[in-house]
Amino acid sequence: MWTLCIGALVIISITHWIYRWRNPRCNGKLPPGSMGLPLLGESIQFFAPNTSSEIPPFVKKRMERYGPIFRTNLVGRPVVISADSDLNYYIFQQEGRLFKSWYPDTFTEIFGQQNVGSLHGFIYKYLKNMVLNLFGPESLKKMLPEVEQVACRKLQGWSSQSIIELKDASASMIFDLTAKKLISYDQENSSENLRESFSAFIQGLISFPLNLPGTAYHKCLQEEHEAILKNRENNGSGLTWKEYKSMTYTFQFINETVRLANIVPGIFRKALKDIQYQGYTIPAGWAIMVCPPAVHLNPAKYEDPLAFNPSRWKGMETYGASKNFMAFGGGMRFCVGTEFTKVQMAVFLHCLVTKYR
Numbered sequence: 001m002w003t004l005c006i007g008a009l010v011i012i013s014i015t016h017w018i019y020r021w022r023n024p025r026c027n028g029k030l031p032p033g034s035m036g037l038p039l040l041g042e043s044i045q046f047f048a049p050n051t052s053s054e055i056p057p058f059v060k061k062r063m064e065r066y067g068p069i070f071r072t073n074l075v076g077r078p079v080v081i082s083a084d085s086d087l088n089y090y091i092f093q094q095e096g097r098l099f100k101s102w103y104p105d106t107f108t109e110i111f112g113q114q115n116v117g118s119l120h121g122f123i124y125k126y127l128k129n130m131v132l133n134l135f136g137p138e139s140l141k142k143m144l145p146e147v148e149q150v151a152c153r154k155l156q157g158w159s160s161q162s163i164i165e166l167k168d169a170s171a172s173m174i175f176d177l178t179a180k181k182l183i184s185y186d187q188e189n190s191s192e193n194l195r196e197s198f199s200a201f202i203q204g205l206i207s208f209p210l211n212l213p214g215t216a217y218h219k220c221l222q223e224e225h226e227a228i229l230k231n232r233e234n235n236g237s238g239l240t241w242k243e244y245k246s247m248t249y250t251f252q253f254i255n256e257t258v259r260l261a262n263i264v265p266g267i268f269r270k271a272l273k274d275i276q277y278q279g280y281t282i283p284a285g286w287a288i289m290v291c292p293p294a295v296h297l298n299p300a301k302y303e304d305p306l307a308f309n310p311s312r313w314k315g316m317e318t319y320g321a322s323k324n325f326m327a328f329g330g331g332m333r334f335c336v337g338t339e340f341t342k343v344q345m346a347v348f349l350h351c352l353v354t355k356y357r
C-alpha cells in the first residue's frame, strides 16, 4: 500500500514538474514558444552546427512558427529570443534599469569572470574607460601608421605565396594588430599557445566568403583609394586620419561586410523586473537573447538581404547603432572596439586595392 502511495506521489511530482517546465510561472502571458525537453530544453537544436549564412535555422524556424519574439530553454535557462528590432532597441536603451548585461557560464568560462560583458558598476566603468583610452580616436590617430605597416607587411608576405588560406591569414593579421594592444602579448616571453588559441577563436568567427575582385564595388573602392594617394597634401607616405575619415565607399563596404558576416549571433541580457511588451510578459530573472542576424537578414529591413550590396548604405553611413543595425550592439554597451575594427578594415582595404591587383 505504502509503495503504491509513494509511487503515485513520485509520478504526480514528476508530472507536475514536467508541467511546470513546459508552462513556467508568469504574472501575465509568456511569449509563444516551446521550453523543449525537461532539463535539456532546446539546447541540442540551438547548438546544432550549420553552414548557412542565413538567419540561424533554429531562430528562422521559430520565427516562422511563433513570430519575432519567442520563448525557449537553453542549457536549463528560460530564454526569450528577440528578432524584433523595436524590442532589441528597447533592451539596449534600458540597460541597467530593466535589463542588465548577462552571459551564460560557458561564455564566462572562455572569457573569464572579469570579462567586461559580465561586469557592472564601478569595475565595469573603470575597465570600459581603460579600453576607451586605448582605442579612442586620439589613440587610433597615433596607431594609424602601425596598422598600415602591419597590413602592408602581411599583404606582402601573402603575395609571395601561391595559395592563401584566408582564415589563417586574417587570424594572423588580426593577432598582430590586436594582441599587443589588448593582451600585452610579448613575442619573446609569451607562449605560442596564446597565438594558437587566439587564431582558433578568430577562425571560428570568420565565415563569410567575400569575392572582392571583379565586383562593381571593387572599382569604386580602387578609385576612392587611388584618389586619396593622388590628393595627398603631406609628403609622407602614411595614411592620415583626415584621409581615413574621407573614405565614403570604404565605410559602405565595411558596414555591408559586418551586416552579412554576423559574427555575433546573440547578445545576452537578463530581465531585472517583469517586462511588459506587446501584450507579452518577460518574467524577472529570465534571459533575453537579442539576435542581430535575424534583423540584418530580414527582407523587410534589407532588400535582397543575402546580396552583398554596399551601395544600400549610400547616404546612411551608420557610425553608431540603429534599430536595424546592431552588429556592434547598442545603447550603453555599444562596442568600444568599433572604430578600431573599422580602422583595421579600412586600412587593410587601402593597402590591398592601391598596391595589388
Ligand code: HEM
Pocket (backbone or CB within 6 Å): 101, 116, 117, 128, 131, 135, 178, 182, 258, 263, 264, 267, 268, 326, 327, 328, 329, 330, 332, 333, 334, 335, 336, 337, 338, 340, 341
Ligand atoms: C568586427 C569586430 C567586432 C564586433 C562585430 C564586435 C561586436 C560587439 C558587440 C555586439 C558588443 C555588444 C555586447 C553586448 O552588448 O553585450 C561588443 C561589445 C564590446 N566590444 Fe566589440 N566587437 C568587435 C570588435 C571589438 C574589438 C576589436 C574590441 C577591442 C578593442 C572590442 C571591444 C569590446 C568591448 C570592450 C565591449 C564591451 C562594451 C560594454 O560592455 O560596454 N570589440 N562588441
